[in-house]
Amino acid sequence: MSGNVTGDGARMAARGAAGNAAWTERYRGAVMNTFGDPQRVLVRGEGPYVWDADGRRYLDLLGGIAVNALGHAHPALVAAVADQVATLGHVSNFFTTPAQVTLAEKLLEIVSPGGAPAGSRVFLANSGTEANEGALKLARRHGGPARPRVLALEGAFHGRTMGALALTHKAAYREPFEPLPGGVEFLPFGDVAALEAAMGDDVAAVFLEPIQGEAGVRALPEGYLARARALTTAHGALLILDEVQSGMGRTGTWMAHHLGHIGGGVVPDVVTLAKGLGGGVPIGAVVALGTDAATLLGPGQHGTTFGGNPLASAAALAVIDVIEREDLRAHAADLGADLRARLSAVDGVTAVRGEGLLIAAQLAGPVAKEAAAALLAAGFIVNPVREDTLRLAPPLILTAEQAGTFVAALPAALASAATAARDRS
Ligand SMILES: *Cc1c(COP(=O)(O)O)cnc(C)c1O
Secondary structure, three states: OOOOOOHHHHHHHHOOOOOHHHHHHHHHOOOOOOOOOOOOEEEEEEEEEEOOOOEEEEEEEOOHHHHOOOOOOOHHHHHHHHHHHOOOOOOOOOOOHHHHHHHHHHHHHHHOOOOOOOOOOOOOOOOOHHHHHHHHHHHHHHHHOOOOOEEOOOOOOOOHHHHHHOOOOOOHHHHHHHHOOOEEEEEOOOOOOHHHHHHOEEEEEEEOOOOEOOOOOEEEOOHHHHHHHHHHHHHHOEEEEEEOOOOOOOOOOHHHHHHHHHOOOOOOOOOEOOOHHHOOOOOOEEEEOOOOHHHOOOOOOOOOOOHHHHHHHHHHHHHHHHHHHHOOHHHEEEEEEEHHHHHHHHOOEEEOOOOOOOEEEEEOOOOOOHHHHHHHHOEOOOEEEEEEEEEOOOOOOOOOOHHHHHHHHHHHEEEEEEHHHHHHH
C-alpha cells in the first residue's frame, strides 16, 4: 500500500493537471509563509487515506491534527453537510436553527455523561482558539478587577489569537506579539505543590489540558485534576478544561477528563472543544457547566457571525451520531491499546504515551523529523510533535489491519531516519 502511483496519477497527468512540485511553487507565490513549505499537495481522501497531486496514496495517521474523526469523505458527513447546505447553510445569530439547538443539547449530554448541572449552556464558535478566547472572556467576567490572575501550565497550547496565545506557553509563539492580555502565569506541569502555592483568592481561572497534545501527548498525573478542582472551588476560581484536541471520543471516552485516572470524576466549570467536533468542518464550542459559569456572558458581551451556523452544526451532529452508532469510542480505546502495545515493541521506540487514538511514540534520539519524512516517503502521515517524538491522531475509523501496515513500516523508517540524522550531523 505504500505510496504507489495509482491510476489517479495517470488520470491527472492525462488531464494535464499539475503535480506536487508545480502546486508547491504556486503556493509559495500566493500563500503567506506561516507554515513553511507544504509537505505534499493533497487532492482527495477516502476513509483513512489521502492522495497527493502526483497520485500517491498515504495512510493519514495524523487526521488533520485530530480533526478527521471519521476519516475523509465519510458518507454520513458528506450527506449531512450536503443536505444542510442545500436546505439552509447560514443564518445570522439573530436567528437560530434546529441544527444549532440540537447540537447544543447534544454537547451538554456528551460533556456531562451523568447529566449536565442545571443551568449549563453552550456557546458555539469556529475553532479551538476561538473557543478558548471565549473561555478567557468568561474568566475575566468571573474574576473582575479583584481576580486578575489566570493560571496555565508549562507546555500548554491553547491557540493563536491574542487571548489564547497569552495562555500558550511556548515563548517563540508568544513573544513576537507582546503585549498580550496580562495576568497569565505558567506553572510547572503536573506539579500539585506548585498549584497549591500559586492558588489564591485573586485567581480568576485555571486553564488545563487533561492531555497536552502539542507538548508531546502528556496526560496530567493522576490526582492533579481532582486537586485542581478542590483548590479552584475553595478559592472561587473557574476550572477550565481545554479538550480541543483530547475530546470528542479520541481517548476512548467523550472527553479525556472522563477517564478516571485523569479526571477522577471531576466536573469542570468550562470545557472547550473544536478539532474533531466538526470532522473537518470548522467549529468550536465553549461548554459552561452550571448556572454560574453559563450566565457570565449576557446579550452583547460576546458574539460571532459564523459560530453555530446550521452547516457546521449539522456536520458536528453527524460526527457525534456516527461515533455513537458505530461505537467508535470503544474502538478507539481497543485499537489504541493494541497499537500502543505494538509500537512499544518496535526497536528504536523508547516509550509510548497516550490514550485511545491520541498517541506519542518517543524515539531513541532526536530523529522524529527524519522519521516522519521517511514515513511520508513510505506512504504514512505522522507528526514529529517534538524532536524525539512522533504523534499519531488518526481517524477513529482506522482498522487494526491499517494500523498494522504502519507498525510494519516503522522499523525501516526509523533505520533510515537514524542514517539521515547521522549524515546531518
Ligand atoms: C489545536 C488546539 C487549539 C487551537 O485550535 P485551533 O482550531 O487551531 O484554533 C487549542 N487548544 C488545543 C489543546 C489544541 O490542540
